[in-house]
Amino acid sequence: MTTSTPGTTPPLAPRPAATAKPRGVHHPGTPSVRSMLIKISLLAIVDSLAVFALFTLLLKESWVVFGIALAVTLAINYIYLKPGLLPAKYLAPGIFFLAIFQIFVVVYSGYIAFTNYGDGHNGSKEDAIESIIANARTRVPDSPTYRLTVLEQFGTFSFLVTTPEGEVFVGGEDRPLDEAPSARLDSTGKAIELDGYTTLDFGSLIQNQSVIADLSVPLTDDPNDGALRTPDGSSAYLYTSALEYDAEADAIVDTATGERFLDRGDGAFANEAGRELSPGWKIDVGFDNFARAFTEESIRGPLLGVIAWTFAFALLSVGMTFALGLFLAIVFNEARMRGRKFYRIVLILPYAFPSFLSGLVWLGLLNQDFGFVNQVVFGGAAIPWLTDPWLAKASVLIVNLWLGFPYMFLICTGALQSIPDELTEAARVDGARPWAIFRLIKFPLLLVSVAPLLISSFAFNFNNFNVIYMLTGGGPRNVSAGVDAGATDLLITLVYKVAFGSGTGRDYGLASAFAILIFIIVAVVSIIGFRRTRALEDLN
Amino acid sequence: MRVQSTPRALLSSVAVAAVGALALAGCSTGPETPQYSGTLTVWVDADRAAVLEDVAAQFQEERGVEVTLVQKDFGDIRDDFTTQVPTGEGPDIIVGAHDWLGKLVQNGVVAPLELGDKASEFQQVAINAMSYEGQNYGLPYSVENIALLRNTDLAPTAPTTFDELIAMGQASVDAGDSEYPFLVGLDPNAADPYHLYPLQASFGATVFEITPDGTYDPTKLALGVAGGEAFAQKLAEWGAMGVLNTNISGDIAKEEFNAGKSPFYLTGPWNVPAAAEAGINYSIDAIPSAGGETATPFVGVQGFYISSKSENALAANEFLVNYVGTEAVQTALYEVGGRAPALISAFEAAQGDADVAAFGAVGANGVPMPNVPAMDSVWADWGATEVAIINGQGDPVELWQAMVASIQSKIEG
Numbered sequence: 001m002t003t004s005t006p007g008t009t010p011p012l013a014p015r016p017a018a019t020a021k022p023r024g025v026h027h028p029g030t031p032s033v034r035s036m037l038i039k040i041s042l043l044a045i046v047d048s049l050a051v052f053a054l055f056t057l058l059l060k061e062s063w064v065v066f067g068i069a070l071a072v073t074l075a076i077n078y079i080y081l082k083p084g085l086l087p088a089k090y091l092a093p094g095i096f097f098l099a100i101f102q103i104f105v106v107v108y109s110g111y112i113a114f115t116n117y118g119d120g121h122n123g124s125k126e127d128a129i130e131s132i133i134a135n136a137r138t139r140v141p142d143s144p145t146y147r148l149t150v151l152e153q154f155g156t157f158s159f160l161v162t163t164p165e166g167e168v169f170v171g172g173e174d175r176p177l178d179e180a181p182s183a184r185l186d187s188t189g190k191a192i193e194l195d196g197y198t199t200l201d202f203g204s205l206i207q208n209q210s211v212i213a214d215l216s217v218p219l220t221d222d223p224n225d226g227a228l229r230t231p232d233g234s235s236a237y238l239y240t241s242a243l244e245y246d247a248e249a250d251a252i253v254d255t256a257t258g259e260r261f262l263d264r265g266d267g268a269f270a271n272e273a274g275r276e277l278s279p280g281w282k283i284d285v286g287f288d289n290f291a292r293a294f295t296e297e298s299i300r301g302p303l304l305g306v307i308a309w310t311f312a313f314a315l316l317s318v319g320m321t322f323a324l325g326l327f328l329a330i331v332f333n334e335a336r337m338r339g340r341k342f343y344r345i346v347l348i349l350p351y352a353f354p355s356f357l358s359g360l361v362w363l364g365l366l367n368q369d370f371g372f373v374n375q376v377v378f379g380g381a382a383i384p385w386l387t388d389p390w391l392a393k394a395s396v397l398i399v400n401l402w403l404g405f406p407y408m409f410l411i412c413t414g415a416l417q418s419i420p421d422e423l424t425e426a427a428r429v430d431g432a433r434p435w436a437i438f439r440l441i442k443f444p445l446l447l448v449s450v451a452p453l454l455i456s457s458f459a460f461n462f463n464n465f466n467v468i469y470m471l472t473g474g475g476p477r478n479v480s481a482g483v484d485a486g487a488t489d490l491l492i493t494l495v496y497k498v499a500f501g502s503g504t505g506r507d508y509g510l511a512s513a514f515a516i517l518i519f520i521i522v523a524v525v526s527i528i529g530f531r532r533t534r535a536l537e538d539l540n
Numbered sequence: 541m542r543v544q545s546t547p548r549a550l551l552s553s554v555a556v557a558a559v560g561a562l563a564l565a566g567c568s569t570g571p572e573t574p575q576y577s578g579t580l581t582v583w584v585d586a587d588r589a590a591v592l593e594d595v596a597a598q599f600q601e602e603r604g605v606e607v608t609l610v611q612k613d614f615g616d617i618r619d620d621f622t623t624q625v626p627t628g629e630g631p632d633i634i635v636g637a638h639d640w641l642g643k644l645v646q647n648g649v650v651a652p653l654e655l656g657d658k659a660s661e662f663q664q665v666a667i668n669a670m671s672y673e674g675q676n677y678g679l680p681y682s683v684e685n686i687a688l689l690r691n692t693d694l695a696p697t698a699p700t701t702f703d704e705l706i707a708m709g710q711a712s713v714d715a716g717d718s719e720y721p722f723l724v725g726l727d728p729n730a731a732d733p734y735h736l737y738p739l740q741a742s743f744g745a746t747v748f749e750i751t752p753d754g755t756y757d758p759t760k761l762a763l764g765v766a767g768g769e770a771f772a773q774k775l776a777e778w779g780a781m782g783v784l785n786t787n788i789s790g791d792i793a794k795e796e797f798n799a800g801k802s803p804f805y806l807t808g809p810w811n812v813p814a815a816a817e818a819g820i821n822y823s824i825d826a827i828p829s830a831g832g833e834t835a836t837p838f839v840g841v842q843g844f845y846i847s848s849k850s851e852n853a854l855a856a857n858e859f860l861v862n863y864v865g866t867e868a869v870q871t872a873l874y875e876v877g878g879r880a881p882a883l884i885s886a887f888e889a890a891q892g893d894a895d896v897a898a899f900g901a902v903g904a905n906g907v908p909m910p911n912v913p914a915m916d917s918v919w920a921d922w923g924a925t926e927v928a929i930i931n932g933q934g935d936p937v938e939l940w941q942a943m944v945a946s947i948q949s950k951i952e953g
Binding site: 130202203230233234387473505 | 645649675788789927
């Protein structure tokens, strides 16, 4: 029964302590076998994943990502294998995930703002050309279905086709169809074999499908007669192409009219008249998206009104939720109140619901003819809560108040409880009345801890998409004014509409540009707010 | 120091072994292997996944190509497909609605699909829906449309015109049998142009002009014709009469009809099982004409698309045309989803179900919902304007013309 002397580590687990000792004391930098093994196995897992990723990247020839991945892998191995470097060992995982989940995302959406990425400009130029050509390839009307056998000879593929009349031809890429009377037929009269060639079974067909699907066998020497292609490897159809790509001139040519569609730097092939072929491709457009944000009529028209309403919504939301939350916090902070815990739990409930769910519930409650509010509270009145422009504004504010006050209640309760009772007592002894105690002592102290949260709450409400989108969808819209924005549209929902919804298509570039602009607005407001808060702290 | 060098040597040998193993693994899947090692990836929603599992297994057994079914939320498929195809990481095949097609083509993510002689085995409307600018892109599996659901206890006979329907409904309300003369689910901010379209079409106002081959010409907006204005005036009239009420949402309309509070309900097959369950004696009727011409509903088609960057083009084509496009699979898809099959033979086999037959009869004259990319902007303006007209917020003809001008400018964009 040995008892440890006070001040020393009780030897509860003697063995690990014993093995740990040499590491820390005798041989600095020489790890124990077990921790070394754990380290190596963890590193092995990381490295095996990295090697796998590097192989994949290598095969895909994405060199930039390959280089980054290689550098990161080497850095991780260096950091964890080299003795010392303790700060790096602690910081590396955090920095790694920060880079992936934060920095990359922010930089990438920043980059998107300078491209025309969106509907119609979705991929690379090569993909666009491929799509344009493929989509313009149409089957010759009323042309027959050719029964097909794919043959192989010295690594090149040929089509052995049987016409509905039973004639047999063979041909390949740039080798127009030629009669092949010597081919062997099966019982249905379909040609299946030809001397000197190997017939491909379905398995080999599938193995080489990317080549075979691209195979285009001219019908005759005249390219205008079209070419045979196969969608499935067992039948071939005659196609003509309305458009062709001229690689030298980098132009798409209309085979019928000879009209040329050139790459005019807008990320699409366009003719003289400006008609663009779809799809286009993604290009960098510089500050075009930012310019559009201020010049395009569909955005600029409603922009000022929407910005004003967004500020009003955010400020009123913060102000109202804070006022109500603070009031309730003071009431329920009163020790004489019975059942405080129960009330507090009930008050937190709105905070526990997902806001889009609450939005839907309120949508039902506020229905003009069927909603609980009109039917029960107002005795069957037909108040257009969500369809009158001003009432809709009031409604979203009220619903947001309901959603937001529990948060304010929580933080105010916490802040109030952290204010020492001695201060209140001292003030009372000095003869201060409750209102003066609150106004002059509690409230300023409260603000010190709550003000930063009010600023973040402002930023949150500035972009409070859920409430608006679920409750009114930005509406009601004044259709006779020809404006796309509705009465309750915030900047963020307007951007959503322009960039994703009811505009002419998705425009990720414009949306990212707006996101940056909104970020700037919120950042400026927050910086000013935090400056003021710091002044508040100095006061104390 | 010796302690330190050992793990390092160990590590390097582990690394060498790992690289070697990977290299070996790479060799074993080299070109000599007879079996195709690639897999066909298909994105499907939950209902479709269950059906496709069987046919996928059959395909693998007979064709030696593995089919991986990835279950996704139907609403996410279009956007995820559009963003992932250009990266080369997208699936080979997706399930989708026909009105996505314009956007998919605009983004260059979908490949043309040659149905060959098989095309004639599908309903023409389904083939038209899956076509865009004269090219077919998808294998359809279902067609569906709305029709008039009638409570036979409240309205024993089917109305022939919409005015007659209103009169019958009003009589039922006056007699105290029902609360609403007519029900259709609308949205307070966006109405529902899809559900109101048959009434509009009966005035001769389609969305775009329809070319002789049954497809839309997206450059020629047809909403602004005289019939469109007549429809707008009627909308205002019906709104004032209370026949249309934008506060009756889809859920409310369904609930009230199932409670036996209205003789008529304009809806699709998706709401019929609930009505039957609620014990309503119903009949599925043609939508009565309001403007003199046939009230043709929009037909919605669902089907499968192949990615433009699929490296398994032949296998994907084979799987869709010769496996999913068979009567057995189309019937199985119908039995799970309740949507009428697009394949004619499967559709005819499904006629034994009176509801399917009745909806099919109504949809026989239907036109596919437009699949042009500009539809997003059309829906938004169209719906908001219908709300304003129904609620009497301005002169109906002026509002309608303002809408036509707005849509026109967006299409010309």
